[in-house]
Amino acid sequence: MADNTRYDPCLTAFWLSGSMVIVITVLALLSIAVPELSDLSHLASVATESGVIEAILITMAAALVAVLFLVIFCTPLAYVLARTTSRWKGIVENLVDIPLVLPHTVAGLMVYLLFMSRGPLGAPFKSVGIVFEDAFFGIVVAMMFVSSPYYINAVREGFEKVPVHLENVARTLGATRFYAFRSITLPLSTRHLLSGSFLAWGRAVGEFAAVVMIAYFPMVVSTLIYQRFTTGGLAESRSVAFIMIIICIVVFIGFRWITRAAGGQKHDRA
Amino acid sequence: MIVLEHLSLVLGEFSLHDVDLHISKGEYLVIVGPSGAGKTVLLETIAGLRFPYRGRILIGGTDASSIPPEDRRIAIVYQDYSLFPHMTASDNIAFGLKLRRIAEPEIRQRVRSLLTEFNIVHLIDHYPSSMSGGEQQRVALARALAVKPDILLLDEPFAALDPRTREECMRMILAVKKSQDLTIIQVSHSREEAYGVSDRVALIIDGCVVQTGSADDIFRNPRSPAAAHYAGIDNIFRGTVIRCEGTFSVLDVDGHQITLESNAPVGSSVTIGIAGDLVSLVEEPRVIVDTALNAVSGTVTDILPMEHSVKIRIGGVLPVTAVVERNAGLTPLPAPGEQRVALFRPRDVHLLEGGE
Numbered sequence A: 001m002a003d004n005t006r007y008d009p010c011l012t013a014f015w016l017s018g019s020m021v022i023v024i025t026v027l028a029l030l031s032i033a034v035p036e037l038s039d040l041s042h043l044a045s046v047a048t049e050s051g052v053i054e055a056i057l058i059t060m061a062a063a064l065v066a067v068l069f070l071v072i073f074c075t076p077l078a079y080v081l082a083r084t085t086s087r088w089k090g091i092v093e094n095l096v097d098i099p100l101v102l103p104h105t106v107a108g109l110m111v112y113l114l115f116m117s118r119g120p121l122g123a124p125f126k127s128v129g130i131v132f133e134d135a136f137f138g139i140v141v142a143m144m145f146v147s148s149p150y151y152i153n154a155v156r157e158g159f160e161k162v163p164v165h166l167e168n169v170a171r172t173l174g175a176t177r178f179y180a181f182r183s184i185t186l187p188l189s190t191r192h193l194l195s196g197s198f199l200a201w202g203r204a205v206g207e208f209a210a211v212v213m214i215a216y217f218p219m220v221v222s223t224l225i226y227q228r229f230t231t232g233g234l235a236e237s238r239s240v241a242f243i244m245i246i247i248c249i250v251v252f253i254g255f256r257w258i259t260r261a262a263g264g265q266k267h268d269r270a
Numbered sequence B: 001m002i003v004l005e006h007l008s009l010v011l012g013e014f015s016l017h018d019v020d021l022h023i024s025k026g027e028y029l030v031i032v033g034p035s036g037a038g039k040t041v042l043l044e045t046i047a048g049l050r051f052p053y054r055g056r057i058l059i060g061g062t063d064a065s066s067i068p069p070e071d072r073r074i075a076i077v078y079q080d081y082s083l084f085p086h087m088t089a090s091d092n093i094a095f096g097l098k099l100r101r102i103a104e105p106e107i108r109q110r111v112r113s114l115l116t117e118f119n120i121v122h123l124i125d126h127y128p129s130s131m132s133g134g135e136q137q138r139v140a141l142a143r144a145l146a147v148k149p150d151i152l153l154l155d156e157p158f159a160a161l162d163p164r165t166r167e168e169c170m171r172m173i174l175a176v177k178k179s180q181d182l183t184i185i186q187v188s189h190s191r192e193e194a195y196g197v198s199d200r201v202a203l204i205i206d207g208c209v210v211q212t213g214s215a216d217d218i219f220r221n222p223r224s225p226a227a228a229h230y231a232g233i234d235n236i237f238r239g240t241v242i243r244c245e246g247t248f249s250v251l252d253v254d255g256h257q258i259t260l261e262s263n264a265p266v267g268s269s270v271t272i273g274i275a276g277d278l279v280s281l282v283e284e285p286r287v288i289v290d291t292a293l294n295a296v297s298g299t300v301t302d303i304l305p306m307e308h309s310v311k312i313r314i315g316g317v318l319p320v321t322a323v324v325e326r327n328a329g330l331t332p333l334p335a336p337g338e339q340r341v342a343l344f345r346p347r348d349v350h351l352l353e354g355g356e
Helices: A009-037 A040-047 A050-083 A089-101 A104-115 A122-127 A136-161 A164-172 A177-188 A190-206 A209-214 A221-231 A234-263 B039-046 B089-099 B104-117 B133-146 B163-180 B191-197 B215-220 B225-230
Strands: B002-011 B014-023 B028-032 B054-059 B074-077 B151-155 B183-188 B200-205 B208-213 B235-245 B248-253 B256-261 B269-274 B280-282 B294-305 B309-315 B320-325 B339-344 B350-352
Touching: A009 A040, A009 A234, A040 A050, A040 A234, A050 A089, A050 A136, A050 A190, A050 A221, A050 A234, A089 A136, A104 A122, A104 A136, A104 A209, A136 A190, A136 A209, A164 A177, A164 B074, A177 A190, A190 A234, A209 A221, A221 A234, B002 B039, B014 B039, B014 B054, B014 B208, B028 B039, B028 B191, B039 B074, B039 B151, B039 B183, B074 B133, B089 B104, B089 B133, B104 B133, B133 B163, B163 B191, B183 B191, B191 B215, B200 B215, B200 B225, B208 B215, B208 B225, B225 B235, B225 B269, B225 B350, B235 B256, B248 B269, B256 B294, B280 B320, B309 B339
Parallel strands: B028 B183, B028 B200, B074 B151, B151 B183
Antiparallel strands: B002 B014, B002 B054, B200 B208, B235 B248, B235 B269, B248 B256, B269 B350, B280 B339, B294 B309, B294 B339, B309 B320
């Protein structure tokens, strides 16, 4: 740092323009944190409301389950996309990215139409007792749909970074393709798997529009904040928002710590 | 041992066309050729990692097309060594052994003996990122040999090593080959490696095997213009046979008459190659004693010093390049602009097959 502090007008200008965004973020945080911290008894009463606790737990759990499904179903897809050169690949890649470009209400409508009790997927699931409309799994599928591109793209990038030569060598040493994937490619992509999961999780936790269309109840935090904002006013919704900010920051720090631990393996150069 | 029959494959910009090669058991075949010629692709196809669209590979007499790489008993070592970065040297070497369901104590003992054989016992718990190129090379070789393959494929294994380490590794591989009766196919860029380790050399250009033979055949006796270019033959000319005198033909090359040992018919158009180190330079044409020598005179246009020799180009109607040893000449090197006569024997003029 010390030898890098010489005045550079270009870098200074870049810093200044970039700081706009940072200032807005900090101000936004303060505008919630200051009033909340100045009335701790109100904050505590909101934080202990059963409705709030329930919404937070449901949001966390649904996002976690959504990520779990993504890991199970989309990790193989990410590998196939990373390792094959089929002409169908481009089409599949575009399909994967579709949730990124859709307005979330549109995504929500799509999920609803597909998974509602009369929907093409909702109906058969209903016949075996799994309901999505106003149900936990409705939240999960909405979250999965909107967060899948974040997971798939991050993990695919990780797989692409593992040289195919390593897999080739493993094959010639007697490994099947699956064993080579499991013992070589997967462990070498740990960081991308973690960051993909975290990105998808964050995206899932924050989803409102898509979730609310298929499952207004049970309420996720976003729905709760919106409901309180429209019925109870600012102070009501702000407390819930502040609690959510604290939780997300804690999770974020925890994630950083985990990736650092995973990244600090002995084989990596500093 | 391995027979490649009409092997053809396309892979992006690389391709192989109708490759036919027979490699016998215990042979050390070095595949040379310009970069992008499809050499690595050929190795990967032999290993079963890529699939030809035409032709087949026979290993030990059986068609290998339905045998997956893990069952071919062919090990590969890449130029970048491709050690598993999340495993120590001993785990890398043990990787294939564990897949063979060998008991843990035996694995440990075999890893130990390989580490000893390759003189890398001190690396046992080291990760690849902390090893030098030569050390990684040894671990990669030990890992490949641990599974006792029938065939070892080496993809430019010495390219990234310093000269001393390279020599050491070449000696090591030759020793291993001798002791285990391995069949080795190596891709290489370097002449020294081809001369140093090969029993036979195959030259691949643009995905085709253009010539096979000893290192001398490939580099001193190229049969086609493309092979001559690769071998670095300095003088390649096209001409027409104007007369035959016994076992000699006389060519007209841009108005110069060049004599060579050949029975090409009069009127035929041919390509010839003359190695630069077989051309000598003299100051005066009157010193020519042997009138049977070809002589081309001209002005020295440029001089390119190399490690052991100097390339001197004589410009004239027919530009000729001579390679003279640095310390051979008792006379000082000519300066640009001086007149010289290039002399070469008819028997050193090689007829190259096919057009340019």
